Amino acid sequence: MKNIYLIRHCEAEGQPFETKLTENGIKQAIELENFFVDKQVERIISSPYKRAVQSIQPLAERLNLEIELDNRLTERVLSPKNFPDWYEKLQDTFEDLDLKFEGGESSHEAMNRIVEVIEEVVRGTPDNVVIVTHGNLMSLLLKHLHQDFGFDDWKKLSNPDVYLLKYRNYQTTFERIWK
Structure with a gap:
């Protein structure tokens, strides 16, 4: 049996690649480390975004594990344009998985990235793996696994969150x- 712990990063200061965790996010990263103290984590794979790496750094240090960075786990790009109605546009992409805005990627395209990572982990070793990613990508994977997982479920995700x-x-x- 494979156990994959899918983690959404802790609270961050913003969305760009280099965005750091907030003070609260740093405390959450320590809570996350303590949450995993009784679990047998053998491998950690993370989005290269700073907030994702910082979220799992305390656990990696405790377990003396390398954090493997994987670009396929980066946040989904809705569009490089700043849409005032981005929230509605994001909701639309949960209803039409092929909807794609200029310069962005469709839900299917983003979903395929994370599904590739999961499939590789399932085929490989070890059996207990942590994967750190972002809310939209995480929710798209869960939608891939269960068709009914949707926009309202995405809205309920917390920072951090663990499935x-x-x-x-x-x-x-x-x-x-x-919790």
Whole structure:
């Protein structure tokens, strides 16, 4: 059986690549480390965004594990343009997975990136892996696994958030395990 702990990063100061965690986000990263103290984590893969790496750094240090950076785990780009109605546009992309705005990627395209990472982890070793990513990408993976996971579920995600994906005998289940 494979256990994949899918983590949304802790509270951050903003959206750009180099954005750091807030003071509260740094405390959350320590809470995250403590949350995993009784779990057997053998590998950590993260988005290269600073807020994602900072979220898992305390756990990586405690376990003496390298954080493997994977560009396929970066946040989904809705568009490089700043839309005043981005929230509605994002909602539309949950209803039409092929909808794509200028310079951005569709939900299907973003979903395919994270699904690739998950499939590689499932085929490989070890059996207990942490993956750190961003809210939209995380929700698209969960939608891939369960068609009914949608925009309203994305809105309910917290920073941080943790889902446990279990792969056993070609069957996948997931559950939210963060408090």
